[in-house]
Amino acid sequence: MLHDLKHLHSILADLPKAQLFVLTDSHTAEYCLPILADFIGKIPYHLLTIEAGEQSKNLASVQAVWDFMLKHRATREAVLINLGGGMITDLGGFAAATYMRGIRFVNIPTTLLAMVDASSGGKTGIDYQGIKNVIGTFTPPVATLIHPEFLRTLPATELLSGFAEMLKHALIASPKEWIKLLQLAQEELPQEQFVEALSSTGALQASIQIKENVVSQDPHEVGLRKILNFGHTVGHAIESTMLHHTTPRYTMLHQTSHGYCVLWGMVAEVYLSVVHTGCPREVLQQLTQIMLQWYGKPQCDCKQRDQLIQRMYQDKKNNANQTPNFTLLRNIGEPIINQYLTEEDINEALEYLFSL
Template sequence: MQTIKANHYEIFFNENCYQYLAELLTTDRYSKVFVIVDENTSQYCLPAFLSQLVTEITIEIIELEAGEQHKNIATCLEVWQAMTDLGGDRKSIVLNLGGGVVTDLGSFVACTFKRGIDFINIPTTLLSMVDASVGGKNGVDLGNLKNQIGIIREPKAVLIDTAFLSSLSSREMRSGLAEMLKHGIIADKTYWNKFKNLKDLSTEDLDTLIYQSVEIKNSIVSEDLTENGIRKALNFGHTLGHAIESYFLENENKENLLHGEAIAIGMILEAYLSTVKGFLINEEYQEIKYHLNDIYEIVDFDEKDIQNIIDLMIYDKKNEFGKVQFVLLESIGKIKINQFCDNDLIYNAFEDYQK
């Protein structure tokens, strides 16, 4: 697969990843290489990665506890201290080998260590390959509030080796699939249509779909890096989805939802809002709802759950002047940003979702 050019970096795929990395570590003469992993990627991905890493530079491995609950400033403090103790300086480079938590947090750590050092994202989950590792958003959660602390700064490169996907569970794969489906819904109906017969897709098909998903996201980000306009489209499903994810994360009586599972619900709810606001025709709403519910289990919400989720939406990063802003749909492949919805409509959306 050909390299994708972003604003100030490139996205490499499969065998090209390691050729690029070997050349970079030879020519730029970094003082030290920090590889940030979590418990899972340390076991399942790190050995294969290190076997391909050709360099005489000292390599230091920093391992995080796995899970969204560790994506916070406390973990950053531990990583900053470890890098300091291990002799990190301004000519060090960070390689983030992992899923969205590792790439988000590791990138933020690199952006702030010594006022900023180079970093490369090497995503190992489908979700991180098509979403978290691409686009220059780096940050951590504030308590259970998603991605409240962070910075937009692009990586040195992104290296996507789809061989890492063999270590994932089917649930993790479905989680990543949600962001790929979102890319089709917001930007490319032809791409969306390719997912209607998932059982017929081969491994080669998946590689192509991943590549096209990255192309869609990169095209949007390249037009609006700092999210003042069209990049907001990528938040479709996330205003409600992030609130749902945060609510389930903080509630001991609820089983945590993976990011993509929460976003799938958010996309159905926000597609409903698009319909009742008069933007999206009902046939396309039903199409979105049918296909997402065919992939993801329907989750039950009572009135108290819904109110708590609505209360959490005030912390969404798109909000301005205390008002919750939604990304809604005009059609599959076309969006409307900066939209407002009354709470009554949101309650109705949850009711329709659970029918």
């Protein structure tokens, strides 16, 4: 269930006797908790803060949540509020899904990426043995509460990271939203006005709704939900290649990776869509323009193309034959899942991406 943050009270009122816990990271404790505290009002709660950053999305943090709940004698009636980006909603969701076989949790996403993507859809989880999201559950929150005001303090790179997932949602589901986002991208608004425009144009709500619609039809990702992987076959390969590089050159990318990698992945996959599934070339030109204007180019050299293709073959989305599985587009709003392409095809798309 998606609501505005002002519904928090009525949601909590429906959960009588509930002991309330709030999980934040070190940044959301500073920037977002004071705002949430106003909404919580006089209801008492226990606060646990975890250090910000993807490196905290691990088993030790889950144990910290479990230990904290046990220390405060949390029962099965307890409710956990996850206040943060995808790191916190994934981690807190997993801790809640497993504590006493599952307690209720409310997601309050504070990054654009978490608002449009991570906080809904029911996937919870942690990274383990260096593998992203390898341990987790499908457990939906009792509610996801949206408050666009949180985006005001978000670093610009994080805003762009979430915007990439919004572009993805528009490309797989809605020509109308695509045009809206193209206009927003062209306007080059200062951050405050951009954040304002995301809500006033309805773009934010529409993007959230696209994800919700897809997930509600295929909650466990057996078919349709794969359309949400658009851009992610190439994107994940770029992301993991960046993560495996420790040279200073990639430090920035390491921090800003996911949405940027998805954007680059989408450029390659729209290229493949133009060649193989008849997507109009105009879409490729529009997306390439956004990339050059806002995201820059991926810092990979030509020699890494083989490595990227190798990573696509190792991707967990592949079938038993381990052939990279793509979601491509026939047009905007017309995705087509389970597309298998040859190494030569993929190489050609990467060549386009790196030639820009």
